[in-house]
Amino acid sequence: MQDFLDELDNELDGGESVSEADFVEQKQPKPAVSEQRKPTPPVKNQPRQKTFSKNKPDSKNRPETFVPQKNFGTFVSRFPDVKFYLPTLRDKYTRFIPIGGNNETGAKNMGMFQYGDDIMLVDCGVQFADMDMLGANYSVPDVSFLTKYTKNIKGFVITHAHLDHIGALKHILPALDMPVLYGTRLTLGIIRKWLEEAKLLDKATLIEVDAGSDKKWDVGPFKVEFFRVNHSVPDCAGLYIESPGGAKFVHTGDFKIDFTPAIDAPADLTRISEIGRRGITMLLSDSTGSSRKGFSMSEKNVGEALEKIVSEHTRGRLIIASFSSWISRIQQLIDICDKHGKYIFLSGRSMVENVAIAKELGYLKVKEHIMKKMTPKNTEGIPPHKQVIITTGSQGEQFSALARMAVGQHNSIEIVQGDTVVFSSSVVPGNEKSVVGIINKLIKLGANVITKDDGEVHTGGHAFQEEQKIMINLVHPKYFMPIYGDLYFRTLHKNTAKTIGYKEEDMVMIENGHIVDFAPDGNLFRSRIKVPIQDIIIDGHGMGTLGSHVLKAREKMMNSGVLVLVYKVDKRTRALLGHIKLETRGLVYLEEVRDIHRxxxxxxxxxxxxxxxxxxxxxxxDLIKVLRSDLETFVSKRIDREPMIIPMVVEV
Ligand SMILES: [Zn+2]
Structure with missing residues (x-):
């Protein structure tokens, strides 16, 4: 509890800290309104406690003891206990369950296939926090129901290296006894870095696959073949999955079709069409780009637009914000800068790290003479118009390199009149406000800002409707399941499938936790049983569910502030000793403050x-409960607010 208060002291502004003594000992008449705004002088012989933290009760009286997390520096992976057992799967039947990604767009992607008692998992992503999660850092797929089946899990197949597909591995791998991971070289390279940071790498088994090869991997009873697709990170794979029960699946992962990608080979349409001739039971396909008509733009067009900007840039620095995993974009920039005699500086930790990994694995061909280290000293001697800074922060992330530049807190880069900032990115839904906020700050500092509205400086990584049609046509499945999207995006994708002849009954529209089983003849059965899936949130090193009391408390504090009352009482007689102390945070009122506190x-x-x-x-x-309830009613009536009220009784 004390730590909680200390934290509040540090985190919240606008708090009030008063003692009953401030009122009862003060016998002067009520001051005029204008005087009330002045801070109350300390009462003689009753030094006013500025904050609680300086008035810590001794350890014996501390109402709750803070137990530091023993596993600090590693990651918590204790999922809640659930009393759920997977329904028995009939002989020769194959099962699919979306665990995450079907109730959300671009987040928390994960699915499972089951045959007999054996389970294979696909992807394991995070969802970054939005306002609904009230300060939690991110959430991960709920694998609580799987923790009793760890012996049955034969492997994890990973489609690509984005965090919404790999970011939850550090929590979920240990919870599931570290199943074997299959992925392409770059995907595993980036996973390796994350597992190393989480101190899990030495316990992990990683098997490298080649998406360009038609080799079939045995993952438990399943045969899995990887095929090449395009996306916004290189080395992406779609999956062909064959069950001994006869069901055959194609899982696209995230994909687009780009005939002129920057460094990857184009999506392997020949092989996808060959796979389609095997008689596919169900296609699971990426719905993220479902609202976009036509074909997505090629990465090559972006390169041309960027080259025009770089070559014509003659004044000030050029700062280009992009995603750090967009290796092909970075390669294009390296080549462009080399051609036009410019120097590249990388800014932002993930940018530097991902470039290092991609370079080491041979995905990025870096020309050392143009790549400079980002320190104030190293930019010296290079005229500003020769400097091209590739930075993180295109989503307006609060602590990103670009955000620091925008508020003048970047170690090396000070934005000045004449600098140009290019957002070679799109805004992920939900981030609009932060991005506009950064753009405003940059303009205020004198920068010229270019976004994809001003030119072809960005293309997305997901198939538009025409590419989605190509995929469905080539795979030609019996059933079609739009995945990776909330109901809206999945429905748009379903509508696209209808335009090429699929019927309502061919579509599998299911949410996270729904179970579909496929008979040996390929017919589909929907289970009435649903896997209990909750939102599992990660907050620092803690893990919990969204419905937990922690979030409810945060919501209350956020909406109405906090009010703490400390009673010092005689341990034996329970008589009140001295004055009651009142501490508030985040309650908004001005003139009536003293009256209300009184x-x-x-x-x-x-x-x-x-x-x-x-x-x-x-x-x-029980006493605390009564006090809280009395005060809640009182405060609600008097000031029409419902702050979190914390009465504390300190016995002495
Ligand atoms: Zn992706």
């Missing part, structure tokens, strides 16, 4: 004295 403290005293008199042997936890 009223609350009076109510707090009355409520305590009455309760202890009426029930002299009341237990402390």
């Amino acid at each position: 009223m609350i403290i009076k109510k707090a005293r009355d409520s305590y004295e009455h309760t202890v008199k009426d029930v002299p042997d009341i237990e402390e936890k």
Whole structure:
């Protein structure tokens, strides 16, 4: 509890800290309104406690003891216990369950295939926090129901290296006893870095596959073949999955079709069409780009637009914000800068790290003479118009390199009049406000800002409707399941499939946790049983569910602030000793502040004295409940707000 208060002291502004003494000892008449705004001077012989943290009760009296996390520096992976057992799978039947990614777009992607008792998992992504998660860092797929099946899990197949497909591995791998991972070289390279940071690498088994080869991998009873697709990170794979029960699946992962990608080979349409001739039971296909008509633009067009900007840039620095995993974009920039005699500086930790990994694995051909280290000293001697800075922060992320530049806190780069900032990126839905915020700050500093609205400086990584049609046509499945998207995007994708002849009954529209089983003849059966899937949130090193009391408390504090009352009482007689102290955070009021505090403290005293008199042997936890409830009613009536109220009884 004390740590909680200390944290509040550090985190929240606008708090009030007062003691009953501030009122009861002050016998002067009520000051005029204008004087009330002045801070109250400390009362003589009653030094005012500025904050609680300086008035820590001794350890014996601390209401709760803080136990530091033993596993600090590693990651928590204790999922809640659930009493759920997978329904028995009939002989020769094959099962699919989306665990994450079907109720959300571009987040938390994960699915499972089952045959007999054996399970194979596909992808394992995170979802980054939005306002609904109230300060939690991110959420991960709920694998609580799988933790009792760890012996049955034969492997994890990973389609590509984006965090919404790999970011939850560090939590989920240990929870599932470290199943074997299959992925392409770059995908595993980036996973390796994450597992190393989480101190899990030495326990992990990673098997490298080649998406260009038609080799079939045995993952438990399943045969899995990887094929090449295009996307916004190189070395992406789609999957062909064959079950001994006869069901055959194609899982696209994230994909687009680009005939002129920058460094990858184009999506392997020949092989996809060959796979389609095997008689596919169900296609699971990426719905992220479902709302976009036509074909997505090629990465090559972006290169041309960027080259025009770089070559014509003659004044100030050129700062290009992009995703750090967009290796092909970075390669294009390296080549362009080389051609036009410019120097590249990388800014942002993930940018530097991903470039290092891609370079080491041979995906990025870096020309050392143009790549400079980012320090204030190293930019010296290079005229600003020769400097091209590739930076993270295209989504307006609060602590990113670009955000630091925008507020003048970047170590090496100070934005000045005449600099140009290019957003070679699109805005992920939900980030619009932060991005516009950064753009405003950059313009204020004198920068010229270019976004994809001003030119072809970005293309997305997901198939538009015409590419989605190509995939469905080539694979030609019996059933079609739009995946990776909330209901809206999946429905748009379904509608696209209808335009090429698929019927409503051919579509599999299911949410996370729904179970579909396929008979040996390929017919589909939907189970009425649903896997319980909750939102599992990660907050620092802690893990919990979205419905937990922690988030409810945060919501209350966020909406209405916090009010803490400390009662010092005699351990034996339970009589109140001295003054009740009141501490508030985040409650907004001005002129009436002293009156309100006075009223609350009076109510707090009355409520305590009455309760202890009426029930002299009341237990402390019940006493606290009564005090809280009395005060909640009172505060709600008087100031029409419902702050979180924390009464604390300190026995001495
Ligand atoms: Zn992706």
